Amino acid sequence: MSATTVTTPPADLRPVPAEGRIGLRSNLRHIGALVRRNLLWIRQDPESMFDAILFPIIFCLLFVFVFGGAISGTDNRHAYVNYVVPGLMAMMGMNIAQGVGTGFNEDFQKGVMDRFRSLPIARSSVLIAKITVELGRMLVATAILLGVGFLLGLSVSNVPGLFAAVGLSAVFGFGVMWIFLTLGVVMKSAQAVQAMGFLVLMPLQFGSSIFAPTDTMPGWLQAFTDYNPLSTLADAARGLMNGGQPVAHNVLLTLLWSVALTAVMAPIAIHKFTRKT
Numbered sequence: 001m002s003a004t005t006v007t008t009p010p011a012d013l014r015p016v017p018a019e020g021r022i023g024l025r026s027n028l029r030h031i032g033a034l035v036r037r038n039l040l041w042i043r044q045d046p047e048s049m050f051d052a053i054l055f056p057i058i059f060c061l062l063f064v065f066v067f068g069g070a071i072s073g074t075d076n077r078h079a080y081v082n083y084v085v086p087g088l089m090a091m092m093g094m095n096i097a098q099g100v101g102t103g104f105n106e107d108f109q110k111g112v113m114d115r116f117r118s119l120p121i122a123r124s125s126v127l128i129a130k131i132t133v134e135l136g137r138m139l140v141a142t143a144i145l146l147g148v149g150f151l152l153g154l155s156v157s158n159v160p161g162l163f164a165a166v167g168l169s170a171v172f173g174f175g176v177m178w179i180f181l182t183l184g185v186v187m188k189s190a191q192a193v194q195a196m197g198f199l200v201l202m203p204l205q206f207g208s209s210i211f212a213p214t215d216t217m218p219g220w221l222q223a224f225t226d227y228n229p230l231s232t233l234a235d236a237a238r239g240l241m242n243g244g245q246p247v248a249h250n251v252l253l254t255l256l257w258s259v260a261l262t263a264v265m266a267p268i269a270i271h272k273f274t275r276k277t
Contacts, residue, residue, distance in 0.1 A: 030121040034129030042133070048103075052137040055095055056145035059088055063211060064152055078153040085149035086165060086237035087210035089142055090230045093173030094205065096138040098197040101180030102190040104130060108276070109190070123274045127266075131177045138173050142166055161240035168240070172233050172254055175261030182269040185276055210234050229257040 042048050068080035107113050116126050146154070146162075156162050180197060187193045207221060208214075208230040214222050225231045232253040239247035 027122045027125055030125040031129045031132070034116075034126060035132050038129060038133040049137065049140070051099055052096065052141040053144060056088065056092060056141050057148055059091070060085065060145055060148045060152070063088070067211060078155075081149060081152045081154050082242060083238065084211060085145065085154050086241055087208075087230075087234035088145055089165060089169045089237050090172070090208075090233040091205055091210055092141045092145060093138055093169050093176055094201050094230070096134055096141060097173060097176040097180045098194065098201065099137075100130060100134045100177045101182075101184035101187075101193040101197060104181055104184030105187060105190045105193050108185070113273075113276075117274075124266075124270050127178075127181055127269055127273060130181065131174060134177060135170055135174060138170060139166070142169060155242070157242050158240065161243075165237035165240040168236060168251065168254055169233065172229065172258045175258040175265070178262055178265035178269050182265055182272060185269060185272040204228060204230050208234065227253070229254060232257070 063084050064077060064081055068077040068084070104113075113126070117123065179200075180193070183193045183196055184190075187196065205211075208225055208228045210230055214225045214231070217225065232250040235245065236247050236250035236254055239245045239250065
């Protein structure tokens, strides 16, 4: 007669006696346990880091050597490096955020989220833990992007401004991730999340100042780019890192976008996650 093996969840996620509303300490403990779970999953599946490692290298080399000569002249690619790398920092957050939605949807398909929702933990802790790990991946991607940028001649005249630009990118990425978490919950497949993300990302990325100045764009498109959060983030990062332009307006708009996205999408994502059947 064979013994039955029972798999128990991590200690931090085991059921606890019902005590009404979950306290802050318990909530933080649950988030920590779920963060560890996500990190262990990355350790077991290192291929999940390929996008964070390879995308910044490929994008930086591609845009500098394909578009840099056409935009800044073949003898002045250095100027384009200083222009495009801060813009690509804004782009990293959007690309990593798309992976949040697809990964979250795949966890639903595998039944992982059903297990989490059966535990006496705050529903928000599952989503916050996912975003915390993805913010870490985003910072890894940004560090690699800056490393490649420095190898290609990136210059930074304001080191504190560089860290401020990275922090601003992370804050904006945090807000955007709630959009893709919501898509990961409501869409029926990871492929659908990816397709929807592509439709959102393409106009925002190319209808912005990430890759090229907006001076030659039609008036109606310039009006769009002026308030495109990717444009404000890219311009703010350039100003923070190397000066030469006022940054207060762009920093403020980026922060307002980040707060608005979080305030609107976070409750929706948590509600959809709680009610999903």
